[in-house]
Amino acid sequence: MTLSVVFxxxxxxxxxxxxxxxxxxxxxxxxxxxxxxxxxxxxxxxxSGVVWRMTKEVTVFQxxxxxxxxxxxFGWVFHVALALVLLRHLRYFQEPVxxxxxxxxxxxxxxxxxxxxxxxxxxxxxxxxxxxRYITNLSDHLMLxxxxxxxxSGLGIKYLAHTDIVALKTYMLGLLYFDLQPLPSxxxxxLHLSLVIILMxxxxxxxxxxxxxxxxxPTRNQVDNPREVRHTAGxxxx
Amino acid sequence: xxxxxxTPELFNNIEIIDTxxxxxxxxxxxxPYVAKAVHNEKLGFPGELxxxxxQKAVSRLGELVDGSRALRTFLDSCxxxxxxxxxxxxxxxxxxxxxxxxxxxxxxxxxxxxYYTVSGKYFPKLVGARDMDKSVLDEWYSYFHQCSQCRRxxxxxxxxxxxxxxxxxxxxxxxxxxxxxxxCNEILGKLQTVGNNLGLPKPALLDTLEGLEExxxxxxxxxVKYPLDVKGADVLLITPSADFFAxxxxxxxxxxxxxxxxxxxxxxxxSYASEAANFSMFIGSGDNLKKVAQRIRDAAxxxxxxxxxxxxxxxxxxxxxxxxxxxxxxxxxxxxxYPAPQHxxxxxxDLIQRGALNLDKEANDxxxxxxxxxxxxxxxxxxxxxxxxxxxxPRALIKASANHFFDMxxxxxxxxxxxxGGGGGLLTDDLLELRIKGxxxxxxxxxxxVDEHNVNSMVAICAICKAQFNKALPAYQFPxxxxxxxxxxxxxxxxxxxxx
Ligand code: SF4
Ligand code: SF4
Numbered sequence: 229m230t231l232s233v234v235f236x237x238x239x240x241x242x243x244x245x246x247x248x249x250x251x252x253x254x255x256x257x258x259x260x261x262x263x264x265x266x267x268x269x270x271x272x273x274x275x276s277g278v279v280w281r282m283t284k285e286v287t288v289f290q291x292x293x294x295x296x297x298x299x300x301x302f303g304w305v306f307h308v309a310l311a312l313v314l315l316r317h318l319r320y321f322q323e324p325v326x327x328x329x330x331x332x333x334x335x336x337x338x339x340x341x342x343x344x345x346x347x348x349x350x351x352x353x354x355x356x357x358x359x360x361r362y363i364t365n366l367s368d369h370l371m372l373x374x375x376x377x378x379x380x381s382g383l384g385i386k387y388l389a390h391t392d393i394v395a396l397k398t399y400m401l402g403l404l405y406f407d408l409q410p411l412p413s414x415x416x417x418x419l420h421l422s423l424v425i426i427l428m429x430x431x432x433x434x435x436x437x438x439x440x441x442x443x444x445x446p447t448r449n450q451v452d453n454p455r456e457v458r459h460t461a462g463x464x465x466x
Numbered sequence: 467x468x469x470x471x472x473t474p475e476l477f478n479n480i481e482i483i484d485t486x487x488x489x490x491x492x493x494x495x496x497x498p499y500v501a502k503a504v505h506n507e508k509l510g511f512p513g514e515l516x517x518x519x520x521q522k523a524v525s526r527l528g529e530l531v532d533g534s535r536a537l538r539t540f541l542d543s544c545x546x547x548x549x550x551x552x553x554x555x556x557x558x559x560x561x562x563x564x565x566x567x568x569x570x571x572x573x574x575x576x577x578x579x580x581y582y583t584v585s586g587k588y589f590p591k592l593v594g595a596r597d598m599d600k601s602v603l604d605e606w607y608s609y610f611h612q613c614s615q616c617r618r619x620x621x622x623x624x625x626x627x628x629x630x631x632x633x634x635x636x637x638x639x640x641x642x643x644x645x646x647x648x649x650c651n652e653i654l655g656k657l658q659t660v661g662n663n664l665g666l667p668k669p670a671l672l673d674t675l676e677g678l679e680e681x682x683x684x685x686x687x688x689x690v691k692y693p694l695d696v697k698g699a700d701v702l703l704i705t706p707s708a709d710f711f712a713x714x715x716x717x718x719x720x721x722x723x724x725x726x727x728x729x730x731x732x733x734x735x736x737s738y739a740s741e742a743a744n745f746s747m748f749i750g751s752g753d754n755l756k757k758v759a760q761r762i763r764d765a766a767x768x769x770x771x772x773x774x775x776x777x778x779x780x781x782x783x784x785x786x787x788x789x790x791x792x793x794x795x796x797x798x799x800x801x802x803x804y805p806a807p808q809h810x811x812x813x814x815x816d817l818i819q820r821g822a823l824n825l826d827k828e829a830n831d832x833x834x835x836x837x838x839x840x841x842x843x844x845x846x847x848x849x850x851x852x853x854x855x856x857x858x859x860p861r862a863l864i865k866a867s868a869n870h871f872f873d874m875x876x877x878x879x880x881x882x883x884x885x886x887g888g889g890g891g892l893l894t895d896d897l898l899e900l901r902i903k904g905x906x907x908x909x910x911x912x913x914x915x916v917d918e919h920n921v922n923s924m925v926a927i928c929a930i931c932k933a934q935f936n937k938a939l940p941a942y943q944f945p946x947x948x949x950x951x952x953x954x955x956x957x958x959x960x961x962x963x964x965x966x
Contacts, residue, residue, distance in 0.1 A: 253542075262535040263752065265788045268620045268628065269845055270854035270881060277853075285624070295549040295622035303547065303624075353548065358487055360548035362563045363572070365594040367585070368546050433584045438625060441543030446536045447626035452848055454788045455805050462533050463752055464792050 232399065232411040235421060239403055242428040249432025250440060257444040261462030271452035278451050285448060298353065306346025312339035313382075320400045337386075344379045347372055371434065378423045384416035391417045471899040473941045474559055474906040476913050483878075483907045485552040488563035493556075493903075497608040499896050501646035508655040509754055512644035519643040520598045524581050526642045527574075530635045531582065537635055540627045541578045544568060550619040550627075555885050556612050559903035564609045567619035567629040573605055574636050603645065610636040611647060612900055614890035615748065615781075616841035621881050633890070634750030641749055649894035650745045654754060661761070662707035662741035668694075671737055674710050682720055688962040690727045692719070695769070696734035701726070702766050703733055703810070704742045704786070705777025706929035714951050715932055718778050721957025725814050728965050729822045733775075739765035742782035743929070747789075748891030756793045759785065763794040772801040775808050778951060780840035780889065780928030783809055787847040811927060812849050814956060815859045818866050825959040830868035833923040833955065836915045837861055837873065838908065838935075839883035840928035854880070860927055860952055867959035872919040878911035886926075888934025898937070905938035912944065927952045 272278050284290040289307075293300045316336025319325045351372045354364045385391050391414040402409035411417075430436070443449065451457075503513025516522060531538050550567040552558070557565040564570060572594065579586030579595035586595030596602060615630035640646065656665040666674075675692040682690045693699065709719040726733045739761040746754035766774055774797070776786045786807045791797065797806035805812070817823050837860060849855040857880045864871050878884050887904030915921040926932050926949060935949040 257535060257539060260531075260535040260538050261533065263533065264792060266536060266628065266631065266846070268617060268626055268881075269848055269856070271848075273848075273851070273853055289624055291622060291626070292547070292549055292624040295553065295624075299547050299549050350547075357548065359485075359551040359563065359566060360546075362488060363546050363548060363551065363566065363568050365546065366591065367589075367593045370592070430585075435543065435545050438543040438545050441539045442625050444535060444539045445543075445626045446539075447620050447628050452853065454791050455807075458791050458795050460792055464756075 229410060231413050231418070232408060235411055235418075236403060236408055238425050239421075242425045246428040246431055253432055253437060254440050257440065261465075262446045262450070263460075263462035263464045265450055265452075265454045265459050266446050267450040267452050268447040269452060271450065273452050275451055278449055282443070282449060286442065298349070302346045302349030302353070304346075305342055306350065309339040309343035309346060312336050313343055320397045321404060323397075323401060340379055340383055340386075344376060344383075347376050347379065351376070367434070371436075374423060374427060378420065378427065381416050381420040381423060385414070385420060389414055389416050471903070473902050476906070476910050476942060483558055483910050486558065486561045488557075488566075489561040490563055493560045493562040493565065493612060493900065494608060496612060496897065496900050497604075498611050498892070498894060499648035500607075501648045501651040505648065505651040505655050506641065506644060506646040508658065509641070509646070509651055509751065511641045511646055511651075515644045519603075519645075523603070523639050523643050524577065524598050526639045527578060527635070528582060530638060531578065534631070534635070536628065536631050539625075540571070540631060541575050543625050544571060544575070544627055545624075547624065550623050550629075553619050553622045554613075554629075555616070555618070555887060555907045556614070556900065556904045559887070559906035560612075560900070562612075564605075565612055567623075567627075570609055570613055570629055571627070571632045573602070573609055574632050577602065603640070606636050606640060607645060610640070611892065611897065612904075614841070614885045614888065614892055614904070616885035616889055617845040618841065618882070618885065621845060630890070634747070636750075637748070637891075638750035641751065647749070647891065649896070650749050650891040654745050654749075654758070657741055657743075657745075657758060661738055662710075663743050663745070664707045664711070666707060666710060666740070668737040671710060671735070671740060675735070678716070678720060678723070682723065686962045688727070690723045690962070692723050693732075693734045695737050696732070697769050699732045699734035699769065699771055701731060701733035701773045701775050702762075702769055702771040703735055703775050703777060704739060704762055704782075704807075705735070705810075706743050706779040706782060707741045708929040708933060709777055710740075712929075712933060713936075714947070714949055714954060715778075715929055717954035717957070718951030719953075721951065721953030721955075721960075722777060722810055724957045724960045724962060725810075725817065725823065725953070728824070728960055728962065729817050730965075734769060734771070736765040736769060738768070742776055742779045742786070744782060744785045745891055747781055747785055755785070755789065759790055759793045762790075763797075767799060773804050773808060774800065774806060775810055775813050777810050778927040778929065778953065780842035780930060782929075784842040784846040809849050810953065811859050811863060814863055814953070815850070818863070822965075824961040824964045825867050825956070826961050827867060827869045827959060829959045830955055831870070833868055833950070834870045834872065834919060834921045835864055835868055835923045835925055835950075835955065836912065836919075836921045837864060837871070837879070838886065838924050838926045838931060839879050840926060840931050841883060841885050841889055843927060844883045845881055857881075860925075863952060863956055864925060867956045870919075872915050872921055874911040874915050878907065884908040884911065886928075886931040886934040887938055889928075889930050893930050893934055901934060902938060902941045905934070905942070909938065909942040909944070913942075916944070922948060923950045923955075924948050925950050925952050925955060
């Protein structure tokens with residue numbers, strides 16, 4: 229039971245840091261002015277055009293596709309697989325489970341492997357491509373190591389040492405409803421959860437900020453209409 | 467120092483540019499002359515490196531990040547994916563890994579991390595954070611003056627991270643602590659005292675323009691006017707001062723005059739604002755950007771014109787198109803039927819659409835033409851009213867004026883265009899090695915159309931590109947006079963006297 233309490237506390241703390249940290253960053257981003265118009269052209273001349281441009285960037289990584297097919301392939305596979313895996317995990321937090329979440333279960337299983345393949349490719353580039361090796365920091369390796377370890381420990385729960393998944397779900401729902409339940413204390417489960425907690429904590433202070441950052445990039449989200457609409461912000465508004 | 471390097475070789479059978487393996491520090495020795503105290507002070511910066519410059523630099527960085535959403539998101543969000551590493555012409559030409567856009571950003575990011583992020587404060591080694599010290603400043607001075615702010619990296623980054631913005635910020639910080647770059651700051655000073663970058667006073671301008679009138683009349687038998695300070699003219703033309711004296715720029719100016727003449731539109735230049743270029747952008751100085759731009763609004767109001775048209779200059783067009791309305795607008799005193807400001811290419815294009823110009827394409831039959839998209843036009847501005855109009859309109863002008871046109875490889879034109887190697891305030895002899903090496907990718911693409919189509923003329927619409935190619939072309943064994951102004955091609959095709 230001590231373990232259940234310890235993990236409950238860690239989860240709550242991590243969730244606070246994650247949500248609070250991201251909310252703070254998003255607030256800072258939205259409050260920081262963009263004094264001059266700097267869209268990278270050819271840029272859309274209407275708002276709906278910008279929405280379409282961003283949609284393509286977020287869903288199919290359009291610019292990355294243009295720049296490097298290998299990074300695109302591994303990066304895109306990783307992100308899509310991650311999205312599937314996350315959706316699949318929703319079933320541990322819901323009762324009843326949404327139909328969509330039930331429907332993607334079969335794909336979700338394979339997604340974990342796809343995610344690891346994507347990560348493996350990205351990591352390999354950090355060793356094999358001299359330019360990418362040059363720009364890599366220790367933290368970039370650690371980030372990949374963390375994600376790979378999360379994936380592997382997750383697979384460990386599924387294929388190596390099954391846990392009492394019903395009890396685990398009861399514990400998770402208990403966290404959501406502030407009604408503490410016992411946590412199945414299997415090795416892979418504890419490892420998996422600990423690593424996820426670490427990820428949650430470092431999210432708002434790491435390069436994972438590219439997730440909210442992407443939506444705030446003036447080069448991508450500004451409408452190319454400086455002659456038609458006068459833009460002022462920050463020092464240009466004074 | 468200038469001659470002491472090897473010009474990169476162009477390959478014979480390579481269609482696209484090969485990415486080299488990196489060689490550390492090949493360009494560590496390259497940095498421009500430092501500005502003298504007088505030049506810094508004129509622009510409102512301290513004359514020399516101030517005491518306590520470390521703290522001041524760090525706090526200026528903080529101010530800039532607080533004032534720019536771009537800088538803030540750019541510094542936070544890079545994932546080190548590497549997609550930009552092979553996109554910079556300076557990396558391709560010099561092999562110096564610090565010329566990879568992400569590595570260039572990291573020179574600044576390492577300081578941002580150290581002083582403004584949790585990870586950098588507590589785990590500097592882990593995230594590559596560094597203390598601000600002399601070696602950092604020297605590295606900044608060297609490598610932030612090896613970026614032409616061409617924005618090619620921003621096209622290819624999955625988030626649009628724009629190293630140009632980072633270079634501008636770094637140069638602003640260096641100016642703020644008293645380490646300015648001679649070339650840019652001296653030129654900005656001349657602009658403020660005389661009215662243009664070259665320091666040409668009004669009598670010299672008048673002289674040049676009268677000379678042009680005589681020359682054109684001798685050549686064509688038609689009295690084309692090149693007016694200065696004419697009150698009540700319809701159009702104020704703002705053009706880079708290189709157009710008043712250098713080759714091939716001046717042929718472009720001759721061309722503008724012929725267009726205005728045949729269209730019968732009254733126009734004037736201004737001796738007070740005889741310069742389109744605004745080098746304040748290169749040094750990232752908002753105050754100077756606004757001050758320099760304001761001259762143009764003042765001149766337009768003083769002369770009582772109805773339209774402002776900008777000549778062939780890349781970054782000037784970026785500043786005009788993207789920033790003028792913000793900095794010195796609104797332009798409610800101008801004729802609302804025309805975009806304010808308008809580019810000379812848009813202006814000429816409209817005239818052609820309306821049949822207002824008689825063009826004889828055969829006059830350009832000796833030219834086999836390719837077009838160099840200038841970075842600031844291609845990736846930072848627009849022409850006409852559709853996205854990408856800046857690619858379509860200049861080519862339409864060439865095709866309307868000449869029979870032989872050949873584009874370079876698609877991965878080297880339009881928004882993918884390669885910088886001439888001399889933009890961003892680097893067009894100075896103390897950076898010649900960098901300029902020549904940085905021109906390699908453009909030269910490689912040019913070689914392909916020369917080999918395949920016997921191209922003998924490369925048209926450009928940027929004064930800096932034209933001046934840079936004057937040096938770069940001979941270095942790669944191309945004839946120097948290959949570089950041509952777009953409005954020279956148009957001007958040569960105009961049949962003067964047929965519309966009067
Ligand atoms: S802006 Fe241009 S010169 Fe500067 S790093 Fe990017 S690609 Fe290189
Ligand atoms: S492409 Fe963008 S995210 Fe990737 S390394 Fe370059 S700057 Fe960073």
